[in-house]
Amino acid sequence: MNIPQSIGAVQDMLGAQGYVCGRALGTVAFLALRLGRPLFLEGEAGTGKTEIAKALSLALGRRLI
Numbered sequence: 001m002n003i004p005q006s007i008g009a010v011q012d013m014l015g016a017q018g019y020v021c022g023r024a025l026g027t028v029a030f031l032a033l034r035l036g037r038p039l040f041l042e043g044e045a046g047t048g049k050t051e052i053a054k055a056l057s058l059a060l061g062r063r064l065i
Contacts, residue, residue: 002060003033019048019055029056 004010010033011026021029029052032039039056041049057064 004030006030013059014052014055017055017058019051021052025052 004013007023007026007030010030011021011023014021014026014029029039031037041052043049053064056062
C-alpha cells in the first residue's frame with residue numbers, strides 16, 4: 001500500500017477514483033493514513049460516507065470491509 005505524502009496527494013488519489021473531496025476531508029483522510037489510525041465517518045444518509053470508503057479502498061488497493 002502506497003500512502004500519499006501530502007494532503008493534495010490524497011485529494012488527487014481520491015479524484016482519480018471519481019471522488020472529489022475538499023481540503024478538510026482530505027486532511028482527515030491524510031492523517032488517518034499517515035498515523036495508521038481508523039477513519040470514522042458520521043452523517044446523514046446519502047452524504048457520501050460509503051463512497052469515500054469505496055474510493056479509498058480502490059485507490060489503495062485494499063478490500064472494503
